[in-house]
Amino acid sequence: MNAHYIKRTLANYGALTVSALSAVFGIFFLFWILKDVLVLGFSAINFDFFTQLPAPAGMEGGGLANAIAGTFLITALATIIGVPAGIMAGTYLSEYGRKSRMASVVRFISDILVSAPSIVVGVFVYALLVKPFGGFSAIAGAVALAIIMLPVVIRTAEEMLKLVPDATREAALALGAPHWKVTVQVVYRGAVRGIVTGVMLAVARVSGETAPLLFTSFNNSFWNFSLTEPTATLTVTIFNYAMGPYEDWHQKAWAAALLITAIVLLVNIISRIIVRGKAG
Amino acid sequence: MPLRDMPEKGASDKGQAAAARRYAAARAGDAVFKGAAWFFAASVIALMLLVFVILLKESWLSIKTFGLGFLVSSTWDPVSLQFGALPSIYGTLVSSAIAIIIALPISIGIAIFLTEMAPKRVSGPVGSAIELLASIPSIIYGMWGLFVFAPVLSEHIEPFLIERLGFIPLFTGAPLGIGMLPAGFILAIMIIPFISSVTRDIFRMVPPMLKESGYGVGATKWEVIWTIVIPYTRSGIIGAVILGLGRALGGDDRNLPLGNAERKCF
Numbered sequence A: 001m002n003a004h005y006i007k008r009t010l011a012n013y014g015a016l017t018v019s020a021l022s023a024v025f026g027i028f029f030l031f032w033i034l035k036d037v038l039v040l041g042f043s044a045i046n047f048d049f050f051t052q053l054p055a056p057a058g059m060e061g062g063g064l065a066n067a068i069a070g071t072f073l074i075t076a077l078a079t080i081i082g083v084p085a086g087i088m089a090g091t092y093l094s095e096y097g098r099k100s101r102m103a104s105v106v107r108f109i110s111d112i113l114v115s116a117p118s119i120v121v122g123v124f125v126y127a128l129l130v131k132p133f134g135g136f137s138a139i140a141g142a143v144a145l146a147i148i149m150l151p152v153v154i155r156t157a158e159e160m161l162k163l164v165p166d167a168t169r170e171a172a173l174a175l176g177a178p179h180w181k182v183t184v185q186v187v188y189r190g191a192v193r194g195i196v197t198g199v200m201l202a203v204a205r206v207s208g209e210t211a212p213l214l215f216t217s218f219n220n221s222f223w224n225f226s227l228t229e230p231t232a233t234l235t236v237t238i239f240n241y242a243m244g245p246y247e248d249w250h251q252k253a254w255a256a257a258l259l260i261t262a263i264v265l266l267v268n269i270i271s272r273i274i275v276r277g278k279a280g
Numbered sequence B: 001m002p003l004r005d006m007p008e009k010g011a012s013d014k015g016q017a018a019a020a021r022r023y024a025a026a027r028a029g030d031a032v033f034k035g036a037a038w039f040f041a042a043s044v045i046a047l048m049l050l051v052f053v054i055l056l057k058e059s060w061l062s063i064k065t066f067g068l069g070f071l072v073s074s075t076w077d078p079v080s081l082q083f084g085a086l087p088s089i090y091g092t093l094v095s096s097a098i099a100i101i102i103a104l105p106i107s108i109g110i111a112i113f114l115t116e117m118a119p120k121r122v123s124g125p126v127g128s129a130i131e132l133l134a135s136i137p138s139i140i141y142g143m144w145g146l147f148v149f150a151p152v153l154s155e156h157i158e159p160f161l162i163e164r165l166g167f168i169p170l171f172t173g174a175p176l177g178i179g180m181l182p183a184g185f186i187l188a189i190m191i192i193p194f195i196s197s198v199t200r201d202i203f204r205m206v207p208p209m210l211k212e213s214g215y216g217v218g219a220t221k222w223e224v225i226w227t228i229v230i231p232y233t234r235s236g237i238i239g240a241v242i243l244g245l246g247r248a249l250g251g252d253d254r255n256l257p258l259g260n261a262e263r264k265c266f
Helices: A001-042 A048-053 A067-099 A101-115 A118-130 A138-164 A165-175 A177-209 A234-243 A247-279 B009-066 B086-117 B121-134 B140-163 B180-204 B209-217 B223-233 B234-249 B257-261 B261-265
Strands: none
Touching: A001 A247, A001 B086, A001 B121, A001 B140, A067 A101, A067 A118, A067 A138, A067 A177, A067 A234, A067 A247, A067 B009, A101 A138, A101 B009, A118 A138, A118 B009, A118 B086, A138 A177, A138 B009, A165 A177, A165 B009, A177 A247, A177 B009, A234 B140, A247 B121, A247 B140, B009 B257, B086 B121, B086 B180, B086 B223, B086 B234, B121 B180, B140 B180, B180 B234, B209 B223, B223 B234
């Protein structure tokens, strides 16, 4: 009896130690990555990085100003395309479709699209918008990112709109307001915080995508504000520079990595604060 | 029909007309809004169909030319136009399997640590930090793997593995620091935050009463976890792993730097 007890106690401590150690192991690596991005990124970042064009291959100096602008341009375009469409589709699921057959099909497809590898979306947009129109373009990149963003926005919008109590809708309808006005002025207003948070997270997620941009918006060493021309983005630049042979390129890649990580983390932290404000 | 419009006859007519107009406008607005919502919902279905059609159309040439042999051939010979995808498929499957084998126990360990062991002061910040790490773009993981982790592996860990464990096929070859094992390891690190935060959330949903009855009959903490918490959450953990696997199999960007070596390694 006593030996059995000791065995159980030992097994308990052994197993708990193993889980604590695995936790330490996992967390150690995650913070190691974060630390390297911070340290190496900060040592490479400077004023030129934000204001200059890339230097010719193999030369020191220069910056990634065009890639920074390109990332903002493409992400903003993707947001303009993807977010209204996603919110409207989410509105259909929550306000009109609810239990209809079509709504369940749309939900199912959104779940598939969420888990679709982003490179497949890139290939799809390549075949749809790049090949027929004869060249890489910012708009193709934005469409690819919008497709990746769409299912996330749809499901978040639906979930957030569903959280608005039906009694609120009924109260507004009972006052004689038309359904669409109830949706826009009452239901959206109740869910705006959650939807904004979801949209911010989706935007942050696509701003870090590389694979779908590799063969849609491609890359560019110069300023470009035309939507039909190839456009540089931070993530594709990271990819190219990290694979390149020059030490200076690697430095730039780390700086770009730091910038994109900082933006993504900041957006996540802000949206977290918004959500917490709601709960409190 | 608002009551205040009732007294005067003319005003009532006017009011009636206005109300009718308003009603018609509301009907039209409803139709437009509902139509727009329906349109965007339908466009999701159209998008999915379009994806299938286009991918099928674009790959038709290779399907017609190589047939199913594409999937099992390892030739890649542009000169004689012979192509096979086996090395890539093999690389994807093996590195994903390695990733899951490494990531699953560690993620469960993290979830156990966060829900059952750590005090709230520790588990809150650490849990949030792990969730934040799940949002870091995957290219960063790939780049870190290439620049930081691969050199460490090739200088310190791989020579040791090859020397001691060279009889296992996975541990053979030159200590390059790139290849299947490092790619799988980086994939593991990148899916750990995801799997562990999902697992933590489902661990939290175990009813406290179940756990308390376990403790009530004298079970140790580990026995409660092993015989109550994990069986209760098994389907959720499997779901988390499948989602993680989805990310690993679709793990393109993080694999770009490291995974290109897969063919070389094969």
